[in-house]
Amino acid sequence: RGLLLYYGSTVCDDFFSHNSADAICKEMGYDDGARNWISGNIYNFQSSYNIGLNDVICNSDSWDSCTFVTTSYCGHNEDIHLACKVQVLCPAGQYNFDENAGCLDCPADQWGKGGIATSCTDCPHGKGVESGQGTSEEDCTWKPCQAGQYLDEKTGCQDCPADQWRT
Numbered sequence: 754r755g756l757l758l759y760y761g762s763t764v765c766d767d768f769f770s771h772n773s774a775d776a777i778c779k780e781m782g783y784d785d786g787a788r789n790w791i792s793g794n795i796y797n798f799q800s801s802y803n804i805g806l807n808d809v810i811c812n813s814d815s816w817d818s819c820t821f822v823t824t825s826y827c828g829h830n831e832d833i834h835l836a837c838k839v840q841v842l843c844p845a846g847q848y849n850f851d852e853n854a855g856c857l858d859c860p861a862d863q864w865g866k867g868g869i870a871t872s873c874t875d876c877p878h879g880k881g882v883e884s885g886q887g888t889s890e891e892d893c894t895w896k897p898c899q900a901g902q903y904l905d906e907k908t909g910c911q912d913c914p915a916d917q918w919r920t
Contacts, residue, residue: 756796757833762805765827766792775814778837785838786814794830804829843867845888858885864892879909 757764757777775786794800804825811819841849843856845867850857859865859873862880864887876882876893887893898910901918905911 755834755836756799757790757835758802759806762803763799763829763832764809765804765807765825766831766833767827768808768810769833770811772811772814773809773819774833774835776811776816776819777809777835779814780816781837783837783839785840788836788838790833790835792831792833794828794832795834799829799832802829804832840869842869846885848873859887860884862893863887864889 769790769792771787771790774790778785778787804827805823807822807825807827809819809821841855843849843865846865847856847858847867848865848870849855850871856867861884862876862882863873864876864882865873866888873887874890876887877890879895880893881896882892882894895904895906895909898904901913902910903913
């Protein structure tokens, strides 16, 4: 989160809303909009700036829908501090559960393409992969069969027929 500046001046919270926050984040190139925003005099240096933007009213999350004035009657206790959502790009074999937590390994028996994925994909029935090692379905291999079973490449482990065994 940081102090929001408009051409080197702070932004006042009068009429500021979630639409305003989303529109500003998107205008700055953060496609997912705002994570959150607060107002207040948080930093000692804020008073060294002029307050340059006020009455930011947005009807949607698009900057084109916004109106504002560049005159102000605010104090720095009304300055906007904005945090935009950041897409976390994860390597293959991981996923992004929460942008604050970062990337996590896909659990055992699941694989993940990485990127902006927010979950992993289960390996087909009877197949598995170690945690964080599956980057595609091809990484899922047949799990070892138990004693008394054999591997059928189409269906996985099957019980041995009567009078036959496998250790």
